[in-house]
Amino acid sequence: MSQYLQGQTAIVTGGMRGIGLAIAQRLHTAGAQVVIWDLAVDGWNSVENGFEPVLRQAVDVSSLASVEAAFAETLARLGQVQILVNNAGINGPVVASWEYPPEAWDKVIAIDLNGVFYCCRTAIPHMRERGYGRIVNIASMAGKDGVQYISAYSAAKAGVIAFTKAAAKELAQDGVLLNCVAPAMVETPLMAEMTAEHIAASKAKIPMGRFLKAEEIANMVSWIAGPECSFTTGFVFDLSGGRATY
Numbered sequence: 001m002s003q004y005l006q007g008q009t010a011i012v013t014g015g016m017r018g019i020g021l022a023i024a025q026r027l028h029t030a031g032a033q034v035v036i037w038d039l040a041v042d043g044w045n046s047v048e049n050g051f052e053p054v055l056r057q058a059v060d061v062s063s064l065a066s067v068e069a070a071f072a073e074t075l076a077r078l079g080q081v082q083i084l085v086n087n088a089g090i091n092g093p094v095v096a097s098w099e100y101p102p103e104a105w106d107k108v109i110a111i112d113l114n115g116v117f118y119c120c121r122t123a124i125p126h127m128r129e130r131g132y133g134r135i136v137n138i139a140s141m142a143g144k145d146g147v148q149y150i151s152a153y154s155a156a157k158a159g160v161i162a163f164t165k166a167a168a169k170e171l172a173q174d175g176v177l178l179n180c181v182a183p184a185m186v187e188t189p190l191m192a193e194m195t196a197e198h199i200a201a202s203k204a205k206i207p208m209g210r211f212l213k214a215e216e217i218a219n220m221v222s223w224i225a226g227p228e229c230s231f232t233t234g235f236v237f238d239l240s241g242g243r244a245t246y
């Protein structure tokens with residue numbers, strides 16, 4: 001495997017499991033030293049996971065103070081960060097929008113949207129100063145389509161897409177590229193928050209007739225996070241098995 005990320009540091013939020021873990025593993029394979037930010041970072045199994053992150057930090061992405069403290073520590077320990085993958089996210093309840101509990105709405109927006117903003121806000125000045133950076137935000141097909149009964153999640157992911165496009169334009173001449181991926185459904189622990197009907201309905205929308213694999217997201221993200229992605233910014237890369245046509 002080519003070591004095209006050799007010498008680079010990559011932060012992956014929510015990297016302890018699921019899609020974030022697959023992305024962390026793939027970036028490591030490409031030569032990056034990987035920093036994992038997650039709510040709880042104990043219990044890492046380097047044999048099972050195939051590598052040891054250079055740093056694991058307990059971070060709540062919905063807290064700007066937590067993000068700023070973790071980034072300062074990352075810089076103090078490693079000196080530089082080239083890649084940020086904003087992956088941490090939650091689903092929230094599956095319920096009609098007019099019955100959606102406001103506290104649950106606030107929590108989904110705080111983690112899925114504000115968390116992306118806080119991490120970008122914190123990392124971008126460092127990347128701008130160095131004239132290089134790659135930010136990949138994990139959105140969702142739900143952010144493009146709007147999916148019934150997960151209105152907060154859909155709104156947060158649509159917000160991530162719009163934020164990425166706006167910030168990408170601001171940074172287009174600074175060497176700092178921001179892009180999103182919009183995956184369809186993957187079998188991860190996040191699914192435990194969803195009903196069986198909702199999961200079946202999501203699968204039925206995928207022309208390829210199967211769920212996406214976390215490794216397929218990781219492969220795409222590792223290219224977007226690398227130097228070969230050099231003329232694309234503010235874009236949404238779909239992983240939809242044929243569901244998204246534009």
Ligand SMILES: NC(=O)c1ccc[n+]([C@@H]2O[C@H](COP(=O)([O-])OP(=O)(O)OC[C@H]3O[C@@H](n4cnc5c(N)ncnc54)[C@H](O)[C@@H]3O)[C@@H](O)[C@H]2O)c1
Pocket residue numbers: 013014015016017018019020037038039040059060061062086087088089090111115138139140141182183184185186187188189190191
């Ligand atoms: N699973 C899917 O079908 C799917 C599809 C499209 C997009 N996504 C997105 O991919 C991302 C990862 O999803 P997943 O399925 O791997 O979920 P997951 O629940 O398996 O993993 C999410 C990780 O994020 C961490 N996390 C949650 N809140 C956090 C916070 N406040 N601060 C820091 N870390 C936090 C969790 O501890 C966990 O390790 C999410 O943004 C999700 O919306 C998932």
Ligand SMILES: CC(C)C1=CC=C(C(=O)O)[C@@H](O)[C@H]1O
Pocket residue numbers: 091139140141142147150153183184185186190191202
């Ligand atoms: C909530 C999460 C697991 C989710 C909901 C809807 C999707 C969809 O494709 O419509 C999924 O991609 C996923 O983000």
